[in-house]
Amino acid sequence: MAIVKMSNFNLFAFDSDKDNLLRELQKFEYVHFTNLDEDVELKEEGLTNVTVPESILEVEEEISKTRQGINILSKYHIEQTGIKALIEGKPNFTFKELEEKAFNIDCFPILEELDKLSSEANRFYEEEKKLTDLKEELGHWVRLESPIKDLRSFEQSEVFLGTVPKKIAIKLKEDIVDLKYSYVESIFEDDENVYIFSLTSKDESEELYEILKSNSFSIIDLKGEGTPKEEIRLIDEKLERIAEEKEKVESRIKDKMNHLKDLKVVYEYLMNKKLRLYASENFLATESINMIQGYIPTDMESDFIEAIESSNPQAYYMETKEAEKDDIEVPVLLKNSKAGKAFESLTTMYAVPRYNELDPTPLMAPFYLGFFGMMAGDIAYGLIMLVATTFALKKANLDETKKQFVKFFFYLSFSVIAFGALYGSFFGDLIPIKGLVNPAEDYQGIMIAAIIIGVVHLFFGIGICGYMRIRDGRYLDALAEAGVWFMALIGAIVFGLTMFFPVSDMLNTGAKWLMIAGLVGIVITGGRNAKSVGGKVAVGLYELYGISGYIGDFVSYTRLMALGLSSGFIAAAVNMIARMLFETGVLGVVFGIVVIVFGQSLNIFLTLLGAYVHSARLIYVEFFGKFYEGGGKKFNLFRNKSEYINLKCWEEM
Amino acid sequence: MTFSEFLVANGGVVFGGLGVAFAVMFSGIGSATGIGIVGQAAAGLIIEEPEKFGKSLVFQLLPGTQGLYGFVVGLIIIGNLSVDMSLAQGMYLFAASLPVGFVGWGSAIAQGKAAAAGISILAKNEEQQTKGIIYAVMVETYALLAFVMYLIIANAVAF
Numbered sequence: 001m002a003i004v005k006m007s008n009f010n011l012f013a014f015d016s017d018k019d020n021l022l023r024e025l026q027k028f029e030y031v032h033f034t035n036l037d038e039d040v041e042l043k044e045e046g047l048t049n050v051t052v053p054e055s056i057l058e059v060e061e062e063i064s065k066t067r068q069g070i071n072i073l074s075k076y077h078i079e080q081t082g083i084k085a086l087i088e089g090k091p092n093f094t095f096k097e098l099e100e101k102a103f104n105i106d107c108f109p110i111l112e113e114l115d116k117l118s119s120e121a122n123r124f125y126e127e128e129k130k131l132t133d134l135k136e137e138l139g140h141w142v143r144l145e146s147p148i149k150d151l152r153s154f155e156q157s158e159v160f161l162g163t164v165p166k167k168i169a170i171k172l173k174e175d176i177v178d179l180k181y182s183y184v185e186s187i188f189e190d191d192e193n194v195y196i197f198s199l200t201s202k203d204e205s206e207e208l209y210e211i212l213k214s215n216s217f218s219i220i221d222l223k224g225e226g227t228p229k230e231e232i233r234l235i236d237e238k239l240e241r242i243a244e245e246k247e248k249v250e251s252r253i254k255d256k257m258n259h260l261k262d263l264k265v266v267y268e269y270l271m272n273k274k275l276r277l278y279a280s281e282n283f284l285a286t287e288s289i290n291m292i293q294g295y296i297p298t299d300m301e302s303d304f305i306e307a308i309e310s311s312n313p314q315a316y317y318m319e320t321k322e323a324e325k326d327d328i329e330v331p332v333l334l335k336n337s338k339a340g341k342a343f344e345s346l347t348t349m350y351a352v353p354r355y356n357e358l359d360p361t362p363l364m365a366p367f368y369l370g371f372f373g374m375m376a377g378d379i380a381y382g383l384i385m386l387v388a389t390t391f392a393l394k395k396a397n398l399d400e401t402k403k404q405f406v407k408f409f410f411y412l413s414f415s416v417i418a419f420g421a422l423y424g425s426f427f428g429d430l431i432p433i434k435g436l437v438n439p440a441e442d443y444q445g446i447m448i449a450a451i452i453i454g455v456v457h458l459f460f461g462i463g464i465c466g467y468m469r470i471r472d473g474r475y476l477d478a479l480a481e482a483g484v485w486f487m488a489l490i491g492a493i494v495f496g497l498t499m500f501f502p503v504s505d506m507l508n509t510g511a512k513w514l515m516i517a518g519l520v521g522i523v524i525t526g527g528r529n530a531k532s533v534g535g536k537v538a539v540g541l542y543e544l545y546g547i548s549g550y551i552g553d554f555v556s557y558t559r560l561m562a563l564g565l566s567s568g569f570i571a572a573a574v575n576m577i578a579r580m581l582f583e584t585g586v587l588g589v590v591f592g593i594v595v596i597v598f599g600q601s602l603n604i605f606l607t608l609l610g611a612y613v614h615s616a617r618l619i620y621v622e623f624f625g626k627f628y629e630g631g632g633k634k635f636n637l638f639r640n641k642s643e644y645i646n647l648k649c650w651e652e653m
Numbered sequence: 654m655t656f657s658e659f660l661v662a663n664g665g666v667v668f669g670g671l672g673v674a675f676a677v678m679f680s681g682i683g684s685a686t687g688i689g690i691v692g693q694a695a696a697g698l699i700i701e702e703p704e705k706f707g708k709s710l711v712f713q714l715l716p717g718t719q720g721l722y723g724f725v726v727g728l729i730i731i732g733n734l735s736v737d738m739s740l741a742q743g744m745y746l747f748a749a750s751l752p753v754g755f756v757g758w759g760s761a762i763a764q765g766k767a768a769a770a771g772i773s774i775l776a777k778n779e780e781q782q783t784k785g786i787i788y789a790v791m792v793e794t795y796a797l798l799a800f801v802m803y804l805i806i807a808n809a810v811a812f
Contacts, residue, residue, distance in 0.1 A: 349783055443804055556794065558801045566718075566800065569725040609711060610718065613790045620787065 002340065002359035004333040004635075005298040006323040011308070013316045015288050020311040022276045027095045028307035029649055031638045032331045033282040033294040047284040047291060056277045059270055066267045069111045070644075072118045073260045076253055089397030091261070093268075094648045095639075102269035105262045117253050124246040128239060134223065135235045140188045140195045141228040149225045158205040160212060162219040163193040172196075172215045182208045195220075264644035271640040279638070295331050295635070298322060323355065330355040333635035340365055342407040350620050351630025356472070360628050363464060364619050367457055369415045371618055374450070375563040375611035376412075377419025378571070380427045381604050385413035399646045423564070427600055428571025439565050440572075446561040454557030454622070455493070458550070461626030462486060468627065480525035488518025489550065519544060553622045559614050567607040574599030665743030669734045672743075672750035673727045676803075680723025680757025680796075687716025687765025694769035698776045705775060708782060712772055715789045716765040719757035722800040726753045729807065742812040749806040756799035764792040 013021055025031050036042060037049060080088065093101070141161070144151075151159045164172055169186065176182055181201040188195040196217075200208045224231040284291045296304045301320060308316055323330040332352050334344050336359070343365040353359055376382075389410035392398065398406060420426065424435020439446055466482025469475070491514030498508040526543030527536030574596060581592035624630075639647065654662075695709035730746050771785025 444808060447801070447804070555798065555801075559794070559797045562722075562797050562801050562804075565804075566722055566725050569728060570721055573724070573728055606714065606718070606721070609714065613786050614793075616783075617787060617790055617794075621791075 002334055002336050002362060003353060003355065003357070004335045006295045006330050006333070006355070006635075007298040007301060007320045008295055008323050008330075009293065009304070009318060009320045011292040011294075011316065011318045013290050013292065013308075014312070015285060015290050017312045017315065018280065018290055021308065022279055024307045024311040026272060026276050026638050028304060029095075029637050029639050030297055030300055030333075030635075031294055031304070032296070032635050033279060033292065033638075034329070035282045036284045036291065036293055037281070039284070042284055042291070047286060050280045050283040050285045050290060052277055052281055056274070059274050059277060063267065063270045063274060065111050065115075066107065066263055066270060069107070069114050070260065070263050070267060072114050072253065073257060073263070076250065077257060077260060086392065086396045086398075090399060090642075090644060090646050091265075092397070092646045092648060093265075095272075098265065098269055098272075098645070098647065102266050105266055107259070107263055107266050110256060110259050110263075114253065114256060117249055117256075121246060121249045121253065124242050124249065128242050128246070131235050131239055131242070135232055135239075137220070138222070138224070138228045138232050138235070140190070141222065142232070143187045144197065144228055147226045148222050148228065148231065151222075157199055157201050160198045160200075160209065160217075160219060161196075161222060162212070162217050163195050164212070164215050164217050166192055166194055168215050169194040169196075172212070172217075175211050175215065176208065179204055179208060179211070268640070268642050268645050268647070271642075275638070275640045295323060296320075297333060325356050328354065329633065331635035332632040334359050334361065336361050339411060342404050342411055343368060345401075345404060345408070346616060346619065348634075349616075350624060350628075352632045352634045353628070353630055354632040357629060357632070358464065358468060360464075360624065363460075364623060367460075367623065368615050368619055369412060370453070371560060371615035372412045372611045373415030373419035374453075374560045375614060376416045376567065376607045377423045377564055378425045378427065378567070378607070379417055379420035379433070380430070380600075381607065382413045382415075382417030382420050384604065385409055385416060385608075389413060397646070400649075419564070423568065425568055425571070427596075428568055428575050428603075430571075430575050430596070439561075439568055443561055443565055446564070447558055450557045450560035451554055453560065454554050454618075457557070457618070457623055458553055458626060459486070459489070461623045465627035476525070476528065479521075480528060484518050484521030484525055486518070487514050488522060488547065491515025491518050519547075522547070556622055557618065559618070563607075563610050563614055567603060567610070570603050570606070571600065574603065661740055664740035665738035666734055666736055668740070668743030668747040669730060669738060672747040673730045673734075675747070675754040676723045676726040676730065676750040677720075677754075678723075679754035680719045680761065683758035683761030684717050684720030684723075687719070687761035687763075687768070688713055690762070690765035691716065691768045691772065694772040698772055702776070705779070708775055708779075709772060711786065712768045712775065712789070715768045715786065715793070716761040718793060719761035719764075719796045722796060723753050723757050726750060726800065726803050729803075733807075739812065745810060745812070746807075749803050752799035752802050752806075753796075757796050760792055760796040760799075764789050764796075767792055 036047075079085070151161070166189065173184065176184055179200070181204050182198065183200070184196055184198040186194045186196050198208065198212065222228070224234075226234075280290075282292070282294075305318070308318065332355055334347070334353075336344055340362050343361050346364070346368065347353070347359065347361045389406050392406045393403070393410060421433075422436050423439050424433040424437075425439075426433050437445060462482050462485055466478045466486075469478035469481060491511050494511035495508065495515050498504075498511060502508070522544050523537075523540035525540070527539035530536045530539045577599070578592040578596045581588040581595060637649075639649075691713040695713055698709055699706055727750075730750060733746060768785070768789040771782065771789055774785040775782045
């Protein structure tokens, strides 16, 4: 079984040792704390919550400062991309190395300086923005050739500047016809507004203003002294000066770039420290003793004790016992072989299994492998996957998640090559290869094969369900959830087949009665948990209705054929276009090659994406639906998930 | 030659050609619409987080497959066309093209909407984005069934 056996531990340690103990445990990593805060019984006995130490505030502040520093520097940092970045990857650290390195970095003077520089740069940004806005506003009024200050200093007349919506501009002109001493002129138009200049005598100004207001006029107060043109020139000069200053500040920030790596290390260290400090929220305490509860993998118990003893060899008390199998609170850690580990992410993406369930990873991985190959089968595509993933695994410094993902495709590539050979497909039909079957002609055969694979897959799923029930000693459930369904389905399939291909009457009748027995069994056993007789019948009939779902399930497997066929046809279509181009001369050959490279790359991507998600669907919906519940708690490693570095796990140290 | 005579003489290839057109046309319209819907949602995401471009492309491509199925069906039908095919055979090919065309049309749009919703998973909880992909792929089953049905129809009767 690939769910790791857990042990429950009860640890009593001195409060004074806590910091040290937690550090050692974090180094050890494989501890999952139980939150004792909700344990009413223990609290009634006088145990109190452990308050998170005050130093957490300091750590939080340091984290936010470091984070800010990283953000400032990252803004000016040109990230490496492409293969070189992939090969280099994130720097590797063990927990010890991380602590040592972080202790030796004094980053706070740098952070302070960065903060100062960045707020200076921000001031320039803001000023720049303000001036640019002003310039844009003035730009609307360049046709006004008198200085702005003059507009405000008439004795007899008054000037209004502002905008009205374009649609109303004509109506405005009609409205002011009655006014004797008023004049309105449009200076500029953009998509929505007309910018108008209006001049009136002081006597009439109120009337004009009323009319303007009723026409959605919004007044604009131009700032400045000279003509708009002059003002714009002044602003340009100012902007130039600001840009120079800004560049100076920015280059000073860039000078600090060599500290970026150090800051990231400090950040990771602090995040782990924070996690450690918050961990004590899970504990209960008397005056001087802490009570700590949690789970560890059973086979790591001696390492766990070693970790505790390296913080304080004598002064602790601990008891451990194996975790209850049916306890839903037990955290789940999956452990699979090297190959199985690559498929774990598929399982956890659906759900983490419960502690008393099976880890479905090794059960579904072979099927997934086959499905993927069947949908994406092509020798060339498989070889490309194989080369790319081998290169990445050998040369690149990948973090654990990425590594598993690449390995996943590494394994899949073999299946893709195998099915490619079976189908005789190399970039579609680019190089003719004699396969065992030709999907373009014999797709009916492949479709039947796909459905047969589906039947096997589903029966396997029901079988696992039955196995789990029998393992748990729930024989009636095993019969109700697996036995009767096997009878009904096998009976129905054999009965159906012998209808079309009569072998012997006895087989036909036997299958018919097996099916009927199964169906009756489903109705009888389906409602075993319902209380009233009516309820039993209703639930039983509802369960029987579930058999219609199996038809859909079987049909669903035809996608194994359809996706493979469609990707083969697209590849063939690309090749066909390229061949037509090849016949048209030298230029045609060049374009033909471009078509092949571009078309095939697109098809590889689409094919692999399709195969990835459709295989997952067959596993999740059709297969897991038959036996897998999930919903277990994930085992939380006592480490912060690192962002900027690869933190080696305990076992690799 | 009356119109009905013309139809009997040439209708086969005309209807066969219509089949090609219907299969490619409607599934293509659907896929284009679906991809457009996802593209709009993705563009909104990229404003804030341009580094998610690659992952958003995966979502955008999902409703594209219907168009491809239509294209493949079109290609297969073209392979079966001949000038002297009978009217019945042409009409049969035409009928066979309908499921992939129309189911492709509707399902690509529905899938586009599901994938666009998946984009918001990508925006807010990137780790769970694969679940968004699975949701969108659920829709595609029906386009696949239509494609499979074409293959079955095309082989059910021999002319």
